[in-house]
Amino acid sequence: DGGITQSPKYLFRKEGQNVTLSCEQNLNHDAMYWYRQDPGQGLRLIYYSQIVNDFQKGDIAEGYSVSREKKESFPLTVTSAQKNPTAFYLCASSPIPENYGYTFGSGTRLTVV
Amino acid sequence: QKEVEQNSGPLSVPEGAIASLNCTYSDRGSQSFFWYRQYSGKSPELIMFIYSNGDKEDGRFTAQLNKASQYVSLLIRDSQPSDSATYLCAVRRWNTGGFKTIFGAGTRLFVKA
Numbered sequence: 727d728g729g730i731t732q733s734p735k736y737l738f739r740k741e742g743q744n745v746t747l748s749c750e751q752n753l754n755h756d757a758m759y760w761y762r763q764d765p766g767q768g769l770r771l772i773y774y775s776q777i778v779n780d781f782q783k784g785d786i787a788e789g790y791s792v793s794r795e796k797k798e799s800f801p802l803t804v805t806s807a808q809k810n811p812t813a814f815y816l817c818a819s820s821p822i823p824e825n826y827g828y829t830f831g832s833g834t835r836l837t838v839v
Numbered sequence: 840q841k842e843v844e845q846n847s848g849p850l851s852v853p854e855g856a857i858a859s860l861n862c863t864y865s866d867r868g869s870q871s872f873f874w875y876r877q878y879s880g881k882s883p884e885l886i887m888f889i890y891s892n893g894d895k896e897d898g899r900f901t902a903q904l905n906k907a908s909q910y911v912s913l914l915i916r917d918s919q920p921s922d923s924a925t926y927l928c929a930v931r932r933w934n935t936g937g938f939k940t941i942f943g944a945g946t947r948l949f950v951k952a
Contacts, residue, residue: 768942827873830882
C-alpha cells in the first residue's frame with residue numbers, strides 16, 4: 727500500500743543535540759513538506775520541496791535543516807539552534823499541482839529532556 | 840487577525856445530529872479549501888476539498904464555500920461518536936513565488952452517544 731512513513735514515532739533530544747526525523751513516501755509525489763504542530767496552534771510550515779535537490783524555507787525554518795537527495799525521502803534535522811523544539815512534527819506529500827490536498831505521515835513527537 | 844480562523848470549540852452535538860463547523864479566511868485571492876480530520880495524537884487526514892462556490896457532498900459530509908463572504912463550512916450529518924476529533928480548515932492561496940497552504944488551529948468536535 728502507498729503511504730508516508732515517519733520514524734521514529736517518539737524522539738527525545740538532549741540540550742545541544744542535533745536529531746534527524748525520517749520521512750519516506752512511496753506515493754510517487756513530487757512535493758514534500760515538514761510541518762510543526764503545537765497545542766492550540768495551526769500547522770506551521772518548516773520546509774518544503776517540489777523537486778529533488780531543491781527545497782524552500784517555510785515560515786519557521788530557523789533551527790532546522792532538510793535534504794532531498796531522492797524523490798522518496800525528505801529528512802528533517804532539528805539542530806541545537808532550535809531553542810524550543812518540543813512539538814509534534816508532521817511530514818506530508820502531494821502531487822504537483824497541489825490541488826487535491828496533502829497526505830500526512832503518522833508524525834514524530836519530539837521532546838527535549 | 841489570523842489568516843484562517845476557526846472556533847476552537849469544543850463543539851458538542853448529540854449522536855445523530857448535524858454538526859456544523861465554520862472557517863473564515865482573510866485573503867480574497869484564496870483558491871482552494873480543504874477540511875482535514877485529526878484524531879487525538881494522530882496525524883490529519885483529508886476529508887474533502889472544494890474550489891467553487893456552493894455545496895459539495897461526499898457521504899455524510901458536505902462542504903460549503905462562499906467566497907464573497909470568505910467562509911467555508913463543513914456539515915456532518917448523522918454525527919457519530921467516531922466523528923469526535925479536531926477538524927482543520929486549510930486554505931491555499933497564491934504567495935510570492937508559488938502557492939501556499941495555511942492551516943487553521945482547528946475545531947474540536949465531541950459527539951455524545
